[in-house]
Amino acid sequence: MPDVKPVLMQGNEACAEGAITAGVRFYAGYPITPSTEIAEYMAEKLPRLGGVFIQMEDEIASMAAVIGASIGGKRALTATSGPGFSLKQENLGYAIMAEIPCVVVNVQRMGPSTGVPTAPSQGDVMQARWGTHGDHPIIVFSPASVYETFYLTIAAVNLSQKLRQPVVLLLDEVVGHMREKVLIPEMGKLMVEKISDQVPPDWKPYDDKGLTPLVPFGSGHFYHVTGLYHDEFGFPTGEPAVVSRVLDRLHNKLEQYRHEITFTNYIGHKEPRVGIVTYGCTVRSARAAVKKAYWQNRWPVGLLSLQTIWPFPDKEVEALARQADIILVPEMNRGQLVGEVERSVRGQAEVVPLNRYDGEMITPDQIMEQLRRWLP
């Protein structure tokens, strides 16, 4: 057994510590509530680990610097909240197009605009999916606890490296600021999934054949990186056949590795009548409701929590819909992911949204109240 140490940690700290554990050695950011603790933690730790922390002049520059550092061979991460996430979108799209690994953390707060900076929200679900322009793919994780934040950050960094694809971590103010016990095996030990140190002899920076490592600038392999559509060597092209092939390849990467990207968890009745589908901090309230409804009352209720929200876990949701008559979707917004749930359910169950958007969490009682509409 590895030495597992329980540590009391804040969600934002767990994110930073997870990043460091996954080998992140570059952070660029700009102060914004409620994500600033991530930057402060990195500023404290990184120089001591031989890494670089830099507070940039704005959110746009932070995203750009992270991409630049990644091309230089450092694992890189930035963190922000809604307004900053909006500003990062153009360069996030650049990283998707140029296939530069990086992790972007958005600790969600109540929007739109400056909104309520200190209040939690799940309002950026669709922005995380479609924030940058163009028909791009994206990976988005949404942890429900400090523990999940730690491990999903590690997964985000490693997957981003492997797939050469930006990963977004959608935290929320609740998860970011709460303190919880985290079990960390061998604190300080790296959990880095090594891709490959070897450059294949016929290496191309954008190989159509599948995953190909990013060879850092300065290693003697001269190639071009651009946000324009490009050929296998990175040079701009507008050739229709190449353009569609590049976009397909970007999407295919995620489809091919769906099993490594998709994290979901199910608890509750084996054949539920009511299935709850939710993500992020709302999972906590749903879990409390299921404890009462299923473990205490033995009602046929189950909870499918989604740690991965994009690409949307449609197969997992559909499997639940085959069992359940009702799918309840609590979200701290006016209904964003519920549309995806409906699409995946394909009429096999009734999909019922439960929304709250006043800057407060959805409570277990609110969920229980809904469950009583159909149960016992």
Added chain:
Amino acid sequence: MAPIEQLNLDFLRTKKLPHIWCPGCGNGIVTAALVRAIVRAGYDQRDVVIVSGIGCSSRAAGYLNFNTLHTTHGRALAFATGLKMARPQLKIFVIMGDGDCSAIGGNHFIHAARRNIDLNAVIINNYIYGMTGGQHSPLTPLGKKATTAPLGTLERPFELLELARGAGATFGARGIAAQPRQLEQLIARGAAHKGFSVIEALSPCPVAYGRRNKQGGAVEMLKAMKENAVSVERASNMDAQALAGKIITGVIFTREAPEFCELYYQLIEQESKKNSN
């Protein structure tokens, strides 16, 4: 003057030529001066990186045979800052246009200057947004015409090198496409300088700027540029009246100040010593 030598073709992606620039454009001259400056500096090809933004001039990166990074509009210096901090041994040249650097990229420009990070910014100033067809930029002279200033712009331009100096850059030089040998020397001096170096390279855009402002074709524009050029040494003996409308060329300022990347890595070293003790 000695004839100019053959370009080092190893540093060019000759298969990517011909370039996309219009006939009479000065971007090719500035790009060649950059290549010669890199040869002059004696850098290992593997250590050189070209970063560029968006616009006509930024397409130069695609023709240069190094690791080249063609970024988003205005953000080249921010990408370059991350790259330099991740890999300090790299010799980074950042090619930008006047709009790219001083309008959308203005914030990154002043902050790169403030940090005095060891990057070499080469701003190709043709007074206009060329790629989009001739809109005025923050460097378009007052009163000149552009598609978005059909009656002449009422906006005062930046004095780019004064802006750089005020923001903390430690090397500033101006050259012109009409004097490529001097331009090459200025870029090489900027490269040798530790800290943030700014080289403003004036370059004719006969298509989107010259024609609209009745400045003739490329030849006339280059000629006028040359006639108006005054070296910094000569300019020091001229009064304001004599200098009106002149282009002052040469090293406009140079000074010593702590360089950000070096400071940061000294900190890392200091911390690692503390930890090992």
